[in-house]
Amino acid sequence: MSPKVEISFTLNGTERTVAVAPDMSTLAMLREVIGLTGTKYACGEGECGACTVIVDGLSLNSCLMFAADCDGRSVTTVEGxxxxxxxxxxxxxxxxxxxxxxxxxxxxxxxxxxxxxxxxxxxxxxxxxxxxxxxxxxxxxxxxxxxxxxxxxxxxxx
Amino acid sequence: MGIAPEAQVETVAPHEARSPAGAKQIAKDSLIGKRIAKLDAPDKASGKTRYIHDMNLPGQLHAKILRSARVHARIKRIDVSKARALPGVHAVITAADVPYQRPLGVGKDHLPLKSDRVRSLRDEIAAVAADSPEIAAAALKLIEVEYEDLPPLFDAAEAAKRGAPLLHEGKEGNVAMTFDYAHGDLAQGEAESDVVIEDTFQLHYVTHCCMGVSGVIAEFDAAGGLTLYSQTQVPFLHKREFADVLGIDPGRIRIIQPPIGGGFGSKLDIYPFEPIAIFLARATRRPVKLVFTREEEFAVSPTRQPVVLRLRSGAKRDGTLTFREVETLHDNGAYTSWGATTPFVIMQTISSLYRVPNCKYHTSAIYTNNPYAGSFRGYGNLQGTFAVESHMDKLAEALGIDPLEFRLRNAQDPGEVTGQGMHFKSCGFKDCVRTVASRSDFQRKHREYRAQWGKPGRYKRGVGIASMLHVGGGAKIYPSDGCGTILKIDDFAHVTLMTGASEIGQGSETVLAQLVCEELGVPLDAVTVVNNDTDITPWDVGVHASRTTFIAGNSAIGAARKAREKIMAAAAKVTGHDAAVLDLRNGMIVLAADGEAIMPLAKLLRSLHFSDKAELVMTTHYYEPPSQHQDKGFKGDVSAAYAWASQVIEVEVDTETGIVRMKHVWGAHDVGRVLNRLGIEGQIEGGVVMGQGYALTEELVIENGATRNPAFRDYKLVTAPEIPEMDISFIETLDGEGPRGAKGVGEAPAICIAAATANAIYNATGVRIYKLPFTPENVYRALHAQGACERSTAGSGQ
Structure with a gap:
């Protein structure tokens, strides 16, 4: 198993610190590490938009963004x-x-x-x-x- | 019946004190036809709804399936030892590890785990349960399989030839299924014909693309009872089938359906991944979750049935249809699922959409090493309607009759009993045709666009019309086409409706609640619908055949009326009024004449409950529609009601690129009666766009048995900027058997689109295309093959 990376970011207005695998997607982190299941997996390739989140004011497919890249950013999910x-x-x-x-x-x-x-x-x-x-x-x-x-x-x- | 005064048992609840009995008058109100928001929408829009993908049970393992690397081969050897040794792996199973498995599916022609022979790239040969999906996937790569290739068959016509290798022992000619139907005298019909035409239509592979991928969670309790968290559309049929496949008592199987991320017919059959998850749960004694990737969803889910359909049609000079003869070839794929049975619906359109006195129909479904087809919204009717309505246009043209007039001359009327035995008790067909034609200005446009043939201009406009007939009151293909309801009302007048009918996003939960409110005079928020647990809900045959509103609706109304009778009898005793002068409105017992509120329903219920003869209002009802099983010749009145629709489509064809833009769709639907206007509009808009995808953009590319485009990147769904303007009209024929007059609508809107588009492209360009989809490449080739881009095509265009 690869060593985990500790990241800190703002999630729906709250500071969060979590440890994630370097190859984990933001989608997987939200769903599996944090437990926010409103963000959906439907293709995993950035083709369907079911996993859309807002990161620093931009809308992104969270399946295509590494969780580690959330470090220092502000992420908003449907729950937020x-x-x-x-x-x-x-x-x-x-x-x-x-x-x-x-x-x-x-x-x-x-x-x-x-x-x-x-x-x-x-x-x-x-x-x-x-x-x-x-x-x-x-x-x-x-x-x-x-x-x-x-x-x-x-x-x-x- | 002794009824205790309310004051003796409890005080009036605060919310009732705000509306004391007798203090106001309540006008009669109805929810029917209103725009009612879906009950499940707030949670879904908030991301709170937990689909199967969002569920995790304590101790749960994750499963993955190893599928064949060869299209057709003997399995010489499987070695799972390295996979078993991988840390985090709890079980690796092959057919050899499963003590009991029986063939599954419509044709009962394949085992969940294949043992000695594989017949398609979808074939399941091993499965892993592990601590994580990643470990399970890694373990799959460690499984060694040695194959010995067998000659593959990728073409149904070739596979049907004498001497072709047999894919299943005992299936001579590789025939999986055949259908034959006839009425009238074909030879006589042909002899009477002034015009006879014959064409071959080719319908392609498409797939459901439910946004929620397939998944299941299986768990055994310590006593051996199985709980299956499943997305199935047919939970009660599945109990039976799982019991057969697994060799367990159906009474020990409980199926719970978490909210389902799209169905469209894809979940009507039992597919191997579900028994496999169950095998793994049994082997590991842990809950096992198995969820597809999107790539798997594309590559191994059932498709819509691909069809090659040869159609001969005849008509007299006066515009009367004389006969229709149809022969279709269905590529059955390696195994038999519902796709093979779509002729059941195709032949209804062939025999009964229009009055055809003489009719003959033959289908063969032939085994190949290709993917197999399941059921998909419309169930063969998109395919059949494409051919029939293309021919209606061609016949009209050959006879020199306006296409609208030609259709009206042959359209069914109310009261008709067709050659196939379908009895059209309510039938708004002609009203549908006239309504779409007038709203779209069809005849003027059709003439004017045609007059542009051969004239300069890159972009050509065209309009096309098509109509459809579909079951609208269930379909009696199982021993029962019924649905059960249990209804209870608590001490606070809150109603719980337990129905066998599943919600798959189509809005059945809401419409059933509405129908109950209508009977019991309670507000919508006083109803909870329980519809997803076979241990609680009564039997229903499943979500298919556009049947839920009709069948489950009538069942819910039946239970509610029984509850109402009890309530009214009690109300008469308590209030001293005759039951006939009382009514239920907004949770109150009122005087029907002026709406004067007499007492809260909740208070009445409590006085009934806490009386000497303590009683709760709980009722049950089982509704079986008055339809018939068809005989061996497929004749009989199979549905309690039939739905009709006509659509006109206006397209713009870019003759330089072959791009067809769907500009406008006008639809008129005989839905019996609109129950929830918001819901029915949503069904139609969604169906139109699904039909648009079938006609213009979607194609699952199958080459040598392999799915070449298993991703949204390459399988093109229609996106928001591409949708046409829509104009939807409802023809309310108030069906005598339908719930409050309603008929089914779920499949109808997708059915005509490809046919109307074909006719519109012809009207725009003079080129008729017999093969779907109308992608730019296919349209460009067709236009160039017929020289429509440069030369004048005025005239027949043939």
Whole structure:
């Protein structure tokens, strides 16, 4: 077994220090070391977006990022996203718009949607949403209601 | 019945005190047809839902399977000694280590662990349970297998020829399954025909791509009872099958389904990985978890049935269909799963989508060394509809009749009993056709786009129409097509609905809760649905055939009505009103006439419970649809109701690159009645896009028995920017047997898409393509083969 690397990073707003194998992915660390299972494995190759997390303001496929590279960074998972005002709006919008079926892609969609809203704000129109979730595959919904949900959540409620 | 006053047993709960009886009037409200959010959505959107991948049991081991390195070979020797010696490995098993295993699957033609012979690259020959998936994977590499190659068969037509080597002993001609069907007199139909056409259609391999990969956890208790955490769509059938395969008492098998990350038919059969996990759990006396990688999911999961379909069709000059003759060849792959039985559905479309007086159908499913096919949303109907609706367009053109008029002239009406014995009690087919045509301005566009044939311009627009018939009230293919419900109401008027019907993301949990609310006048948040544990829930045949809303819905309504009867009888006694003047609304007993609230339902329930004749409201119901088993000639009214849909698709074809863009889909669906508008829209939108993938982008490339593109990188699913605009209409025919009039819809929206796209490409370019998918390369080749890019193709285009 390879020696482990100790890393410290901010996870959903809390400082964490964990020891990880140097070849471990961020996805595996989140799920297996820390126990946050909202981030999903669906391809392991950066092709489906189910494992999307936000790292220092960028949305990334956590399956493609070494856990060791989280050292010193700030990582937000779906569990952290739903603790924010935008995340709550997104969750409610996904529920109300019917954007969830089997739900397996949903956490990745939620994180990517949070990233899109944070980056583009109210200027986020349907076409920009579609482009913005191009890297997130969904097999159930046909995307229509996911776009509806993100569009609704992008507009802050009065 | 002695009913104690409420005050004697307990005080009124605080939440009831806020709405004292008699203080207000409650208007009659209904959830039917509303946009109801899914009950499981908040947890799913928060990442809280625990799928099988997220579950870990204490002491659990991780399993991996070694599959064959050869497509067809004898196994001369397997040496697992090095794998067994690897630290962290708890068990390595081969067929020799399993004392009892019996053949599994639809054809009962393969063992979970193959012993002496492998017939495909999917064949399981050994398995490891270890402390981690990584150790298990490392152990697989230490297993030595010596093969002796046997001649492979990769082409079903070749495999069917006399003298071809046999893949399974006793299966002459490598025939896995055949279907024959006929009604009317084919020769007479042909004699009456003014036009006869014949074409061969080729349908490709695609796969389900559930976002949650396959997985299972098996655990034995100390007394030998098996608990299986499974993603199956048919838990009760699986109990029986696991018992047969493993040689254990079905009564000792408990199947629990954690939330399932997509089904689409992929989990209708028993596949070897599940028995293998069970063998390992038994060998190690530890819980064993086995989860696929995405590559495995692509390479070893069942596919949609690939089909070569030869179709002859005839019609009279007046536009009446005269006959249809079909011969299909199915590549069965190495073993027989549900794909082999898709003719059951294909022949329904051939015989009964339109009125065809004379019909003949033959299918052979032939063993090869290729992957085997399972069931997949639509169950053969995408394939059959592609051929039939392509021919409807061709016949209309040959007869010089408008394609819409031609279809309406042959479309089924309510009351029709088809040659196959299907009785269309509710049938909105013609309304579906007319609705999509008018909403899409089909006839005008069809004429105008066709007039552009041969004119300059790189981008060509086209519209195409196709319709479908599918079972909408279950399908009686097992001894029972029923579903059981147990319903209980607690002292606080909270309803627990225990149903055999599984939730696979399609929203059955929510629609069943809605139907119960409708009967019992309780709010949606007063209902909990338990639907995933065979030790608790009553029998159901499974999630397939678009049957759950219809069958489980009727079952839930039956149980709720029995509960309502009990409640109303008790309410009449307690309130002194006649039961006929009372109603249940929003958790209250009210006067039906003006909605005046009399007493909370919870209070009534408690007075019933804590009385001299203490009683709880608990009911059960088993619903068996009034459908028929088909006879040996496949005739009979197999479903209690039939669903209809028509779709018009508008495409833009880039004639320089062959890229087909799906711009707009108009759909009209005879769904009986809309129960949950949000849910049904979601089913249709998702089905449309799944159909779009089948038509345009998805293809599992199989070469020499190997899956060449086992990754999303190379297997192209439709992404968000590519989806068409959608316009969905509902035709509410209020089926007499359906729950509140509803019929099934789950499979319908995917079925017509490829057919309508083929017709749209033809309308755009004058080139008809008989082979799916319409990838840029295939379309480009077809356009160039027919010279549609340069020359004028006005005219027949044939």
């Amino acid at each position: 996203v739903v603790d924010t005002p935008v995340g709550e709006r997104l969750r409610d919008a996904f529920v109300q718009a019917g954007a969830v079926q089997c739900g397996f892609c949903t956490p990745g969609m939620m994180v990517q949607a949070k990233h899109l809203i944070d980056s583009l704000g109210a200027s986020l129109d349907r076409e920009a949403i579609k482009r913005g979730i191009e890297g997130n595959l969904c097999r159930c919904t046909g995307y229509v209601k996911i776009v509806d949900a993100i569009a609704a959540a992008a507009q802050p409620k009065e």
